[in-house]
Amino acid sequence: MMTKEELLKLAIAARTHSYSVYSHFAVGAAILTKDGQVFEGANVENSSYPCSMCAERNALYNAYMHGYHRDDFAMMAVAADTAEPVSPCGMCRQVISELYPKDKPILLTNLKGDVKETNAQELLPFAFDGSDL
Ligand code: ZN
Numbered sequence: 001m002m003t004k005e006e007l008l009k010l011a012i013a014a015r016t017h018s019y020s021v022y023s024h025f026a027v028g029a030a031i032l033t034k035d036g037q038v039f040e041g042a043n044v045e046n047s048s049y050p051c052s053m054c055a056e057r058n059a060l061y062n063a064y065m066h067g068y069h070r071d072d073f074a075m076m077a078v079a080a081d082t083a084e085p086v087s088p089c090g091m092c093r094q095v096i097s098e099l100y101p102k103d104k105p106i107l108l109t110n111l112k113g114d115v116k117e118t119n120a121q122e123l124l125p126f127a128f129d130g131s132d133l
Contacts, residue, residue, distance in 0.1 A: 001036070001074075002032050002036065002038070002054055002075075004075065004105070004115075004117075005106055007032050007038070007076075007077045007078065007107065007108045008078070008107055008109050008115065009078045010028075010030035010038055010040060011028045011029055011030040011040075011077035011079040011107075011109065012028055012029055012079040012109070012111065013028065013040075014028030014029060014040040014041060014042050014055065014059075014079075015027060015028035015042060015055075015079060015080070016028075016042075017042040017044055018039070018042040018043050018044070018055070019042070019043070019044045020043055020045050020114075021045060022045050022047070022049070024047060025043070025080065025081075025102055026042065026043065026079070026080065026081070027042065027043045027054065027055035027056075027078065027079070027080040027086065028040065028042050028055050028079045029040070029041045029042070029055040029056045029058070029059035029076065029079070030059060030076070030081070030083065031059050031060065031062075031073055031075070031076045031077075031100075032073070032074045032075040032076070033063065033072045033073055033074060034072055034073070034074045034132075035072070037066070037097065038069070039059055039060075039062040039063035039066065039068070040122070041054075041055045041056065041057070041058030041059025041060070041063065042055050042058060043055045043059075043065045044056070044058065054083075054088075054089060054091070054092050054094055055078065056076075056078055056088050056092040056095070056096060057091070057092055057095050057097055057116050059076070060095060060096070060099045060100060063091050064099065069099075070098075070099055070100060070101055071101065071111055071124065073101055073104055074098060074104060075104060075105045075106075075107065076104070076105070076106045076107065077106075077107040077108075077109065078106070078107070078109070079106050079108075079109045079110070079111070079132050080110065080118060081110060081111045082110045082112075084110065084114065084116075084121055085109050085110055085114050085115060085116035086106035086108050086109065086110060087108065088106075088108070088123060093119050093120075093123045093124040093127075094127065094128070096120050096123060096124070096125045097123070097129065098127075098129060098130070100120050101119075101120065102119065102120045102121045103115040103119055103120075103121065104119060104120075105117055105118075106118050106120065
């Protein structure tokens with residue numbers, strides 16, 4: 001099984017696919033499945049800013065497009081060049097809370113090697129979900 005350190009490296013490497021010509025803030029994400037597959041994502045911006053998509057959601061949607069779902073995931077890593085380990089935005093926290101397991105590790109890092117380990121429950125407590133509809 002892939003180690004946390006290896007998944008963090010893949011998240012950092014995924015930043016090279018970022019299209020962040022406006023913010024110059026490249027983010028990478030990598031999701032490990034229980035059967036050993038890795039799905040990556042990077043942020044992709046647009047001149048119409050709200051059209052932009054985050055690395056975390058691109059990685060999750062990438063995995064779903066390959067037939068993987070919440071219970072198939074083992075670990076996720078997110079990386080950016082931030083002072084502290086990168087913090088997922090609110091929209092990503094909402095999507096993570098529905099598409100990623102509540103209790104599996106989410107590793108947040110920066111380029112200095114600081115790592116914060118959290119999970120979906122910690123990132124978005126009292127989340128809105130399908131049972132609220
Ligand atoms: Zn986001």
